[in-house]
Amino acid sequence: MRTSLIRTVAAVGAAALLTLATACSNEREGAAGSDSDGKGFAKDSLIGVALPSKTSENWVLAGDLFSNGLKDAGFKADVQYAGASTTVADQQAQISSMVTKGAKVIVIGATDASQLATQVKQAKEEGAVVIAYDRLITNTPDVDYYIAFDNFKVGQLQGQALVDGMKAKKPKGPWTIELFSGSPDDNNSKVFFDGAMQVLKPLIDKGDIVVGSGQTDIKQTAIQGWKAENAQQRMDSLLTSAYGGKKTLDGVLSPNDTLARAILTSVKGAGKPVPVVTGQDSEVESVKSIMAGEQYSTINKDTRKLVAETVNMIKALQKGEKPAINDTKSYNNGVKVVPAFLLPPVIVTKQNAAEAYANDPKLAPLTK
Amino acid sequence: MSRITDLQKNLFGGTTSNARQFGMIFTLVAIVLLFQIWTGGLTLTSGNLIAVVSQYSYILILAIGMLMVIVAGHIDLSVGSVAAFTGIVVAKAMQEHDLPWPLGILLGLLVGAAIGAWQGFWVAYVGVPAFIVTLAGMLLFRGGNQYIGNADTVPVPEGFRKIGAGFLPEVGPDTGYNNLTLLLGVAACAGVVWREWKARRTRLEMKADTAPLWITGVRLAVMLGVIVFATLRFAGGRIGTSLPISGIILIVLVLVYSHYTRNTIGGRHIYAVGGNARAAELSGVKLKRVNFFVMMNMSVLAALAGMIFVARSSASGPQDGLSWELDAIAAVFIGGAAVSGGLGTVSGSIVGGLVMALLNNGLQLEGVGTDMVQIIKGLVLLLAVALDVYNKSQGRFSITGTLMRPFRRDEPSGTATVPDPAPDAGTAKVAG
Numbered sequence: 001m002r003t004s005l006i007r008t009v010a011a012v013g014a015a016a017l018l019t020l021a022t023a024c025s026n027e028r029e030g031a032a033g034s035d036s037d038g039k040g041f042a043k044d045s046l047i048g049v050a051l052p053s054k055t056s057e058n059w060v061l062a063g064d065l066f067s068n069g070l071k072d073a074g075f076k077a078d079v080q081y082a083g084a085s086t087t088v089a090d091q092q093a094q095i096s097s098m099v100t101k102g103a104k105v106i107v108i109g110a111t112d113a114s115q116l117a118t119q120v121k122q123a124k125e126e127g128a129v130v131i132a133y134d135r136l137i138t139n140t141p142d143v144d145y146y147i148a149f150d151n152f153k154v155g156q157l158q159g160q161a162l163v164d165g166m167k168a169k170k171p172k173g174p175w176t177i178e179l180f181s182g183s184p185d186d187n188n189s190k191v192f193f194d195g196a197m198q199v200l201k202p203l204i205d206k207g208d209i210v211v212g213s214g215q216t217d218i219k220q221t222a223i224q225g226w227k228a229e230n231a232q233q234r235m236d237s238l239l240t241s242a243y244g245g246k247k248t249l250d251g252v253l254s255p256n257d258t259l260a261r262a263i264l265t266s267v268k269g270a271g272k273p274v275p276v277v278t279g280q281d282s283e284v285e286s287v288k289s290i291m292a293g294e295q296y297s298t299i300n301k302d303t304r305k306l307v308a309e310t311v312n313m314i315k316a317l318q319k320g321e322k323p324a325i326n327d328t329k330s331y332n333n334g335v336k337v338v339p340a341f342l343l344p345p346v347i348v349t350k351q352n353a354a355e356a357y358a359n360d361p362k363l364a365p366l367t368k
Numbered sequence: 369m370s371r372i373t374d375l376q377k378n379l380f381g382g383t384t385s386n387a388r389q390f391g392m393i394f395t396l397v398a399i400v401l402l403f404q405i406w407t408g409g410l411t412l413t414s415g416n417l418i419a420v421v422s423q424y425s426y427i428l429i430l431a432i433g434m435l436m437v438i439v440a441g442h443i444d445l446s447v448g449s450v451a452a453f454t455g456i457v458v459a460k461a462m463q464e465h466d467l468p469w470p471l472g473i474l475l476g477l478l479v480g481a482a483i484g485a486w487q488g489f490w491v492a493y494v495g496v497p498a499f500i501v502t503l504a505g506m507l508l509f510r511g512g513n514q515y516i517g518n519a520d521t522v523p524v525p526e527g528f529r530k531i532g533a534g535f536l537p538e539v540g541p542d543t544g545y546n547n548l549t550l551l552l553g554v555a556a557c558a559g560v561v562w563r564e565w566k567a568r569r570t571r572l573e574m575k576a577d578t579a580p581l582w583i584t585g586v587r588l589a590v591m592l593g594v595i596v597f598a599t600l601r602f603a604g605g606r607i608g609t610s611l612p613i614s615g616i617i618l619i620v621l622v623l624v625y626s627h628y629t630r631n632t633i634g635g636r637h638i639y640a641v642g643g644n645a646r647a648a649e650l651s652g653v654k655l656k657r658v659n660f661f662v663m664m665n666m667s668v669l670a671a672l673a674g675m676i677f678v679a680r681s682s683a684s685g686p687q688d689g690l691s692w693e694l695d696a697i698a699a700v701f702i703g704g705a706a707v708s709g710g711l712g713t714v715s716g717s718i719v720g721g722l723v724m725a726l727l728n729n730g731l732q733l734e735g736v737g738t739d740m741v742q743i744i745k746g747l748v749l750l751l752a753v754a755l756d757v758y759n760k761s762q763g764r765f766s767i768t769g770t771l772m773r774p775f776r777r778d779e780p781s782g783t784a785t786v787p788d789p790a791p792d793a794g795t796a797k798v799a800g
Contacts, residue, residue, distance in 0.1 A: 053738075079735075080737065080738070081737060082738060083741070085690055086692075086695075088685060088687050088688070089423075089677075092734055093419075093423050093729070097416075097732040103482065111687070112687060114685065115681035115683050119531070126606070139523050143380070184686070185521050185685055186686070262694075
């Protein structure tokens with residue numbers, strides 16, 4: 001009985017394999033290339049969205065907005081977050097899967113923007129349009145568009161806010177500050193930092209502003225992984241090494257809210273007066289902190305607007321039109337200059353918070 | 369032994385295995401078919417199979433080394449960090465010191481060997497448990513990666529990317545397929561037929577029982593069917609793609625290490641050490657040398673895996689290698705290795721790794737988020753091992769036990785050159 005069973009299994013197995021082999025037609029064809037411009041694609045096509053791990057409120061919000069926005073526009077949406085531990089490998093696999101599924105446009109919020117060249121090339125060869133969302137994908141010719149807030153402007157606004165805040169507290173310099181910058185594997189970190197330094201550097205050179213620890217190089221100020229714990233550790237050691245005794249700290253340039261709060265925690269822990277600390281992202285906790293008079297400023301980069309603009313871009317591509325672009329020279333990814341659409345960021349302090357978040361259902365109540 | 373069980377053995381035998389390994393082959397087939405239907409035929413498309421191979425080859429390479437480490441009764445937690453460390457050293461050497469990429473690969477392997485010698489020294493000659501040595505190594509080399517790389521991402525040259533993202537070139541006449549992949553497929557078919565024929569000859573010479581000819585025929589047909597199907601899939605992808613280079617590296621490693629662990633004295637010593645280190649030592653196995661070798665070998669493979677990943681990612685970054693050790697260890701255990709050592713096969717670990725890979729891939733194709741994917745993978749790992757432990761502790765009929773019984777082998781067959789794999793079976797009972 002068993003013999004016949006095995007014989008049957010073997011026969012069925014062989015038959016199934018043959019069927020599969022013959023049923024699946026050969027997929028061999030030339031690379032579709034980048035001729036996708038000007039042709040458009042079906043209205044209910046699949047759109048892939050690959051985002052980093054859910055470490056910040058912004059990405060979670062962006063994911064939800066993409067799901068809904070794309071569905072409302074009639075597309076099929078596949079929104080994926082990278083896992084918490086194996087972020088880069090996850091994202092690579094997710095992009096490959098989207099390509100396999102035949103996504104027409106792939107929006108990528110990169111975890112490590114320089115480690116996706118192979119996947120982006122694969123997407124391109126299968127004829128998908130690649131949009132780098134918020135983070136520019138580097139070292140590849142296969143990125144079609146870049147959409148983000150103007151990050152250099154963000155840096156400038158942060159630098160200016162820091163100076164304004166310190167002037168408001170202590171009208172006369174010299175002021176003592178410390179500098180923090182974002183994760184070194186995120187391109188934006190350098191852009192923020194350069195923007196801020198464009199404002200701060202002349203003042204440092206004049207002696208109006210003193211960096212207490214002397215650490216002004218981006219390699220010294222970087223916070224790996226944008227992690228709060230790393231920022232807190234660095235601030236703790238700075239306070240111990242450069243601010244012993246009665247030395248006080250007037251301001252800290254922080255690239256985002258998570259780090260800003262970590263820095264404030266550290267300063268408070270050391271029993272020092274609260275310095276002027278900048279931020280970015282309008283996270284709930286930081287908006288509360290600003291209203292309570294601790295963190296000085298944040299940046300409002302309305303994720304809703306950015307996602308809406310991205311969806312508009314996809315709609316234009318679907319119709320076969322050229323999407324709107326407002327910068328064709330600033331964003332060189334190492335291989336080519338990527339056409340970009342930049343949205344203006346808004347600086348938020350206690351003074352203008354109510355006005356800035358008026359349309360935000362989550363933040364508006366906090367500002368009253 | 370009844371004719372029927374003998375026949376079943378002949379049909380499915382060919383490698384020394386245990387119940388769980390065969391269970392996993394069925395699971396693998398089931399997963400493939402399930403996702404093939406669920407994704408509407410996407411799983412077995414050329415594009416997807418090629419993507420899966422290049423995505424997971426480095427984990428499978430790690431699994432080969434990890435299998436040997438686990439069989440010897442150790443564990444290696446440092447592989448991810450070693451891979452990341454090697455990756456950044458090689459990337460920096462090529463980018464900043466203009467090292468040609470073939471030398472870069474050599475440098476990477478040397479770095480891996482040096483790290484392996486370091487860890488092997490502590491494990492084998494000082495006697496620090498491998499868990500501790502490699503936990504230290506995990507911190508040491510992760511820190512080393514960040515120290516050397518400044519937590520920065522360093523791109524690698526085009527030539528080097530071939531080992532991770534490259535394909536076989538298109539040569540010869542236009543057959544509608546990648547010709548070199550077709551050639552590889554033909555070679556694989558010939559190899560399988562030759563091996564089958566040789567095994568039969570040996571058994572005839574030894575006047576051992578030989579299976580009826582038709583059984584050999586059916587078995588060959590199934591194996592050839594799989595090879596032909598895979599060949600056509602890999603050769604029939606988009607022009608410019610083929611079986612990935614990283615997949616070829618993997619296949620070569622699997623063949624070499626399968627042969628080593630199964631058919632050589634050195635390989636059998638690893639099983640002996642893992643089964644019962646004291647007994648092995650008393651019977652003349654050079655315990656320290658075996659332990660040193662498995663640890664060193666693991667680091668060399670980790671270095672290779674790291675370079676393949678860097679090549680595929682086109683840059684070495686600070687997040688490379690995070691939690692790879694866990695993927696590799698999971699693959700080995702799903703593939704039938706025993707936690708206490710002395711049991712497991714290279715092919716089993718590869719099957720275990722493929723189960724994880726296809727599960728991951730299928731769920732991703734379905735758009736399931738990484739949160740759920742991790743939950744499912746965790747459960748699969750737990751169930752796979754729990755089932756085995758349960759079956760052994762029962763020592764009586766269980767559904768899976770009964771299902772798997774026909775595939776269990778109690779004596780070696782195949783080629784006469786195979787030394788007695790009984791240590792496997794023997795230690796299985798001890799371990800259980």
